[in-house]
Amino acid sequence: MASVLGWASAALVLVGAFFFLAGTVGLLRFPDVYNRLHALTKADNVGLGFVVLGLILQAGSLLSAFKILLIWLLVLASGATAAHLVATAALRGGIKPWKHR
Amino acid sequence: MGLIGSNWLVVPIVLPLATATLAMLVGRRSAPYLGLLTASGILLSVAAIGLTVLEEGTIRYQLGGWEAPLGINLYADGLAVFMLLMTAIVGAAVSAYAVGYFTSRQDESGRVAGDSGDRSGSFWVLWMFLWASLNGLFLSADAFNLYVTLEIMGLSAAGLVTLERRQSALSSGMRYLFVTLLGSLAYLMGVALLYGALGALDLATLGELMYPGAATWSALALITLGMALKTGLFPLHFWMPAAYSNAISPASALLAGLVGKASFYLLLRLWFDVFDGGLGPGPGQVLGLLGAAAIVWGAVMAVRQRRLKRLLAYSSVSQIGYLFVLFSLATTASWGFDAWSGGVYHAFSHACAKAAMFMSAGAIVRSVGHDDLDRMQGVGQQMPLAVAGFALGGVTLMGLPPTGGFTAKWLLVSASLESGQWWIAVVLLAGGVLAALYVLRFLNPALIQVKVGPVARPATQNLEVTAFVLAFGSFFLALLSAPLLALLRIGTPFASVLLVGTP
Amino acid sequence: MLSLFFDAVLALALPLLAWRVLTTRDLYRAVILFIAFGLLVALSWARLDAPDIALAEAAIGAGLTGALFLNTVGGLVGRKRSPSRESDESREVAERREAIQSSPGEPVDEVMRPWWVRLALTVPILALGLALGWAVVSFPEPAIDLAQQASDNLEASGVDHGVTAVLLNFRSYDTLLEIGVLLLAVVAVWSLDLGRVRGGQAALSKGLPVLHGLVRLLTPIMIIVGGYLLWAGAKQPGGAFQAGAVLGALGVLLVLSGLVRPPLSDGSGLRIGLAVGFAVFLGIGTAVMLATGELLNYPPASTYGLIIIIELFLTVSIALTLAALFVTAPPRKEQGSKEHSEEKGEES
Amino acid sequence: MSPVTFYLLSSVGIFVVCLYGLIVHAHLIRKILALNMMGSAVFLLLTGVARRGELTDPVPHAMVLTGIVVAVSATAFALAVARRLYEECGRAYLPEEDPEDLSEEREG
Known part of the structure; x- marks a missing residue:
């Protein structure tokens, strides 16, 4: 039982890490600020979600599981807000969204 | 030692801290009175501490009731009390001076009034923190606690420099802040290395455990560099002339008189109590050489200045050299105590004299509206007290009897002759001659009699009087040398020398 | 093994990041890197069993200090400021400021000491680095164990x-x-x-x-x-x-x-x-x-x-x-x- | 080599890099950044030292906590001076040599 949980948790964390990797690649390779934001927030939120899910499986008590979950929710909220602020500032600053030609 | 007896020790630290807090709350109007009250309280407590130490020997005080390696101790020996006394005297004089300084500024015109009121409030809070940190530094027996006092000292001193908002004052204040922060960080790195190597922070414990090794040598180097930078030892004095000359005069007096001495004291304390005389003869020789170079370089530069306050600032570069000469002379040989006490005595007399001279200069600049040395003709007629104060301080710098500077030089010169390093004696005496030159650089034009009509000038009587009184005190400091030297003997690191020397 | 590797990477990353903070041309970017540096320092303290200071560093050292820096950089460069201070400054100063601010955008900084100063500096600084490195590697077992004393007296501390x-x-x-x-x-x-x-x-x-x-x-x-x-x-x-x-x-x-x-x-x-x-x-x-x-x-x-x-x-x-x-x-x-x-x- | 040694060496590395940067750069922000990171280097050394024994030593931790608070105070003041300097004269550099100030209005 313990080892099944352990494997599942490891797998989930690995999936999360893959999303982080993808998000990082997107941050480096995408053409403009809006695309990069997309890569960052979406991939990282999902990635962190998987990592959190994996860690919850390892959590000793319900309370710590709840705390870990809370971290994810807070990151979701602040990440979304930060992305919104950056995008707004970029639009106001006159940066035009990139269009594929 | 009774309950009250040892508790005097915390008064010079706690009292100004309380005043600073109160001064921040009550605002500018009552701050000067609080400051003066505090000054008298500190004088009283320092006198009580001094008497206790003279009668009963060194005091160790366990803060929070915890013993040394775990807790923080305060420790008062002769040297610490000597520095406390120096700070109390100069501090009280500057406090009195500041009351007059900020009041007369307010009278000047409506425009500056509100501004200087703010500045006066900030001055008192900063100065009270500075005073608490100085007293705390002299009394602390804990390496990390010394760091905290150093930082309070640096921040409040830099804050005092930037009270003057001219561009030059701001940039020299900025540079001073960098220097003082870097010095503190170098010190802290040294403390961290000592903790890594020896596992303690209490100075006495560190001294017992000291061994020469990679970590302790590095710690010595970092601490020495940091403190030399903060004290302004040649060639690390680059920040000093600007910082001292661009600040408002009460701040210049405090910086040149006291703040530089505190970092010197810290080096002295660690050098002899922790590092066992610098872990060998080599480092002391280096510091002595730099000190000798500072004496000559600073004095030559001072002679070449065209501005009164810059002249004084360069004179400080030179006078700090005298302090560092002691590191090459103070060994366990028979002349060790003479050299050590000579250097420390010089710190005292220079603190009083230089503070008094900056205070005089401040009054003069305030009155004549500039500090151009070439246009000082007739100042002696207009402001006899200020010029007299300046002259008395100048005589102390030259080291003529009966000044405190004479006692200090006498001790240093005799130690250098006894040790066979006669070239140090030559430098010391040459420094005195050069000091005469730069002091005359101001006195010559100032004493010229000129015919000028009565000019409307800001009232500076209060300033002149306080400056003169302090200079007068430093002038006769040699008369007190017997009790002061007796005080310095208590708990000195040269106790073994003294036993040999005095049967 | 894996954790040792992680520690080594983290320990190596810190000086490199510090170097980047000090050499990046763009000051904004330098400050962002500084915040990253602070977070990595906090991480290394968490690795060193010091959660108290890791927390404090993340909040104060990286967070608040970083925000202070960002705020100041924003105040120094790029933005036209309100003329609140115009009255009490000389015209010349205003013109000089105008000249500096005429090229808004990236706050860049390339002012350095001349090359020979930098070259001359490397010798004593390298020597200091070697001495300190040797010192920390050769720390002896300390004679006093304050950790033990602290834990012995914990009972009485309240x-x-x-x-x-x-x-x-x-x-x-x-x-x-x-x-x-x-x-x-x-x-x-x-x-x-x-x-x-x-x-x-x-x-x-x-x-x-x-x-x-x-x-x-x-x-x-x-x-x-x-x-x-x-x-x-x-x-x-x-x-x-x-x-x-x-x-x-x-x-x-x-x-x-x-x-x-x-x-x-x-x-x-x-x-x-x-x-x-x-x-x-x-x-x-x-x-x-x-x-x-x-x-x-x-x-x-x-x-x-x-x-x-x-x-x-x-x-x-x-x-x-x-x-x-x-x-x-x-x-x-x-x-x-x-x-x-x-x-x-x-x-x- | 234990992981603690890595961190000790890392702290030395940060310290010297920042010392070099502090001296070499003229921009005020850069200097303040360097000083701040030098502080972190010392704190890292202390934290490493705290970790080497059987018990984790709380004394260096308390010292570091004190140090962090002192560092943020010093940084805030330094940044304020830098900004004030900029407001006053429009540059964020220190002059190489301090020019002898010959202006007339001194001491108010």
Whole structure:
């Protein structure tokens, strides 16, 4: 039982890490600020979600599981807000969204 | 030692801290009175501490009731009390001076009034923190606690420099802040290395455990560099002339008189109590050489200045050299105590004299509206007290009897002759001659009699009087040398020398 | 094995990151890298079993300090400033500033000492690095074990957490002076009488409902977290500093998002709030002298209670100070009194 | 080599890199950044030292906590001076040599 949980948790964390990797690649390779934001927030939120899910499986008590979950929710909220602020500032600053030609 | 007896020790630290807090709350109007009250309280407590130490020997005080390696101790020996006394005297004089300084500024015109009121409030809070940190530094027996006092000292001193908002004052204040922060960080790195190597922070414990090794040598180097930078030892004095000359005069007096001495004291304390005389003869020789170079370089530069306050600032570069000469002379040989006490005595007399001279200069600049040395003709007629104060301080710098500077030089010169390093004696005496030159650089034009009509000038009587009184005190400091030297003997690191020397 | 590799990478990354911070041309980028540096330092402290200071570093060292830097860089370069100070500066200065600001955009910095200075510096600096490296590698087993002594005396300290015991009992004098430093810093910053550079932020954030929503959501959470950290400090990592840092960050957030107007330096409520921690600490430390004969030596029976009281007030003052260092707008002479009356109510 | 040694060496690395940067750069922000990171280097050394024994030593932790608070105070003041300097004269650099100030209006 313990080892099944352990494997599942490891797998989930690995999936999360893959999303982080993808998000990082997107941050480096995408053409403009809006695309990069997309890569960052979406991939990282999902990635962190998987990592959190994996860690919850390892959590000793319900309370710590709840705390870990809370971290994810807070990151979701602040990440979304930060992305919104950056995008707004970029639009106001006159940066035009990139269009594929 | 009774309950009250040892508790005097915390008064010079706690009292100004309380005043600073109160001064921040009550605002500018009552701050000067609080400051003066505090000054008298500190004088009283320092006198009580001094008497206790003279009668009963060194005091160790366990803060929070915890013993040394775990807790923080305060420790008062002769040297610490000597520095406390120096700070109390100069501090009280500057406090009195500041009351007059900020009041007369307010009278000047409506425009500056509100501004200087703010500045006066900030001055008192900063100065009270500075005073608490100085007293705390002299009394602390804990390496990390010394760091905290150093930082309070640096921040409040830099804050005092930037009270003057001219561009030059701001940039020299900025540079001073960098220097003082870097010095503190170098010190802290040294403390961290000592903790890594020896596992303690209490100075006495560190001294017992000291061994020469990679970590302790590095710690010595970092601490020495940091403190030399903060004290302004040649060639690390680059920040000093600007910082001292661009600040408002009460701040210049405090910086040149006291703040530089505190970092010197810290080096002295660690050098002899922790590092066992610098872990060998080599480092002391280096510091002595730099000190000798500072004496000559600073004095030559001072002679070449065209501005009164810059002249004084360069004179400080030179006078700090005298302090560092002691590191090459103070060994366990028979002349060790003479050299050590000579250097420390010089710190005292220079603190009083230089503070008094900056205070005089401040009054003069305030009155004549500039500090151009070439246009000082007739100042002696207009402001006899200020010029007299300046002259008395100048005589102390030259080291003529009966000044405190004479006692200090006498001790240093005799130690250098006894040790066979006669070239140090030559430098010391040459420094005195050069000091005469730069002091005359101001006195010559100032004493010229000129015919000028009565000019409307800001009232500076209060300033002149306080400056003169302090200079007068430093002038006769040699008369007190017997009790002061007796005080310095208590708990000195040269106790073994003294036993040999005095049967 | 894996953890050793992780430590090695982290330890290697820190100096490299520091190097990047100091060599990146763009100052904004340098500050962002600095924040990353602070977070990595916090991570390495977490690795070194120091959760207390990891928390403090993440909140104060990286977070608040980083925000301070960003704010200053923003104030220095790029933005045209309000002409509040124009009256009392010479024309020449204004022109010089114009010349500098004529190329807004990236705040860049390339001013360095000449190459020969840099070359000459490398020798002593490398020597220092080698000496220090040798020193830390060859640390002997120390003769004194303060860790043991601290844990032996933990019983008598009134609290169950080592770091809190050191901070508020064994070495409480250091902590007292350190709170003094905070107070001193605020006074020193105020004495500079800075212009109102940050006024723009509140206006900027108008019409950003998302941000306001987030801040409204975070406010109760951060208050709970701060209270929890304070309460937990007696037994486990946490305490007045961490709690104060969290609450201070909340203050900064509230002001920057425009939900609360920046407090004025001469508001007496603010002044009392800033000083109360230091005053209570000093007062209790002095008062116990009557009972036990030494400064800061708490009577054994009431040690825990006194420490909690001190920590409570410290938290208030630390939070206010950190926020004040960041957002206090000193009053301009002319308009001071008017705004003062206006904002009296915000103070609570 | 234990992981603690890595961190000790890392702290030395940060210290010297930042010392070099502090001296070499003229921009005020850069200097303040360097000083701040030098502080972190010392704190890292202390934290490493705290970790080497059987018990984790709380004394260096308390010292670091004190140091962090002192560092943020110093940084805030330094940044304020830098900004004030900029407001006053429009540059964020220190002059190489301090020019002898010959202006007339001194001491108010």
